[in-house]
Amino acid sequence: MYTVVEEPAPASAVVLDIRGFTNELSATVGDPEGRAGLLGLLAVMNGVVVQSAALALAPAIRAEVGSLVHVGSTGDGAIVVFLDPAGHAAQATLATLLMRAAMQRVCEEYSARTGRELSFGIGVESGTVNQVHASGPLPLGTYIGECINAAARVEVLTKEIHRTDVIFCNDLVGLLSEQLLGADYPRLMRGQEIPAGSISDGEYLSLERQLVELNRQLCLNYLHMHVLRGFGAPKALFRLSKSSASLGNPRFDRMIELLTGGEPAWLAQVRAAL
Numbered sequence: 001m002y003t004v005v006e007e008p009a010p011a012s013a014v015v016l017d018i019r020g021f022t023n024e025l026s027a028t029v030g031d032p033e034g035r036a037g038l039l040g041l042l043a044v045m046n047g048v049v050v051q052s053a054a055l056a057l058a059p060a061i062r063a064e065v066g067s068l069v070h071v072g073s074t075g076d077g078a079i080v081v082f083l084d085p086a087g088h089a090a091q092a093t094l095a096t097l098l099m100r101a102a103m104q105r106v107c108e109e110y111s112a113r114t115g116r117e118l119s120f121g122i123g124v125e126s127g128t129v130n131q132v133h134a135s136g137p138l139p140l141g142t143y144i145g146e147c148i149n150a151a152a153r154v155e156v157l158t159k160e161i162h163r164t165d166v167i168f169c170n171d172l173v174g175l176l177s178e179q180l181l182g183a184d185y186p187r188l189m190r191g192q193e194i195p196a197g198s199i200s201d202g203e204y205l206s207l208e209r210q211l212v213e214l215n216r217q218l219c220l221n222y223l224h225m226h227v228l229r230g231f232g233a234p235k236a237l238f239r240l241s242k243s244s245a246s247l248g249n250p251r252f253d254r255m256i257e258l259l260t261g262g263e264p265a266w267l268a269q270v271r272a273a274l
Contacts, residue, residue, distance in 0.1 A: 003132065003133070003134040004132070004134070004135075005130050006131040006133075007130070008128040008129065008130055009085070009129060009130075009131070010126075010127075010128055011082060011126070011143070012082045012088040012089050012091070012125065012126040012127075012147065012172055012175075013080070013081050013082075013092070013126075013127075013145070013150075013151040014080040014081075014082075014092050014095055014096050014099070014122060014123075014124050014151060015077065015122065015124075015148070015151040015152045015155045016049065016077050016078045016079075016080075016099055016103070016120060016155070017074065017076065017120065017122075017156075018045065018107075018118060018119075018120050019118065019119045019120060019121060019159060020116075020117060020118045020119065021076035021118070022076075024038050024116065024118065025038070027116060034114070037110075037113070037114070041106065041110055042076065044106055045077075045078070045106065046078065048102040049080060049099060051102075051273075052095045052098035052099045052102065053065070053071060054069070055094075055095075055269060055273060056092070056094040057091060058260075058261065059263070061084070068082065068083050068084045068091075069081065069082055069083065069091075070083065070142075070143050079148060079152075081148065089126050089176050090176060090179055092126070092172065093124065093168075093172070093176055093259060094256075094259040094260070096166060097240075097245065097256075097259075097274065098270065098273050099122060100122060100165060101273065101274045102273070103120045107120060120165060121155045121156070121158030121159060121164075121165055121167075122166045123153065123155030123157070123158070123166075123167050124168045124172055125150040125154070125169035125171055125172050125235075126175050127145055127146050127171055128145055128146075129143045129145030129147065130143065130144050130145060131143055132144055146231070147169075147171070147172075149230060149231075150228055153228040153229060153230070153231075154169055154226075154237060155167070157226070158239075161223065161239065163242055164240075165240070165242075166239060166240035167223070167237055167238065167239050168237070168240070169235050169236070169237060169238075170189065170235050170237070173185060173218070173220065176218060177214055180258045180259070181214065181217060181258075183214050185214065188210055188211045189211070189236060215238065217251060217254070218255060219244040219245045219249075219251055219252050220238040220239065220240060220241060221239050221240075222237075222238055223239055224236075224237060225237075247271060256274070
């Protein structure tokens with residue numbers, strides 16, 4: 001057997017986790033029907049992840065999903081890595097929106113049926129990944145990278161921040177801003193770090209207004225700069241706005257149009273899934 005680590009490749013990672021799953025395992029001890037329902041929920045979750053990842057790809061490239069998307073299970077969650085160099089940030093974002101909508105329905109149905117609450121959290125970030133694979137009697141393959149670690153770290157933070165089920169990190173937001181809106185997000189973020197007195201109050205306020213408007217168009221709320229465990233430099237974190245991220249909101253509808261390139265058939269599929 002030998003192991004190969006491929007060269008770094010641009011990618012975006014989505015990490016999904018079910019909250020309360022361990023407590024549910026304890027609650028269903030001695031209850032075969034309840035345990036079967038809980039494990040059945042995992043099957044539904046896996047279906048949601050796979051379907052959302054595929055639907056996040058444009059119809060023209062969906063047949064290549066096996067080479068453009070890697071899906072791994074964490075038991076009560078999943079890791080999805082989008083590898084399309086031309087569109088991984090937008091694809092990860094669209095998949096996240098689709099997963100969120102579907103998982104809301106899944107958890108609400110479970111809670112209504114059992115009287116016990118289940119919820120979920122999602123973390124998303126862009127960067128680079130390395131493919132790691134080994135040959136032998138039992139071939140093995142996975143992906144590693146800081147963006148996967150960051151997505152996992154911020155998914156955990158969704159448990160601690162009020163009204164938050166999805167958190168995006170700054171590198172993904174920067175790519176998304178550039179790809180969808182043609183915005184120079186890094187320049188605007190750097191404006192927040194300029195020492196007092198280096199620019200006028202008017203210039204600073206102008207940068208801040210641009211930043212706020214950009215976040216509004218992406219249905220995001222800026223949270224804070226945060227040093228994630230295992231990372232030296234702080235990352236800007238953004239939560240998906242629960243009040244904005246729903247069909248019928250003009251900003252969200254426009255965002256979906258941009259993420260699908262306005263392709264009528266694809267847009268209709270996504271709207272139906274949301």
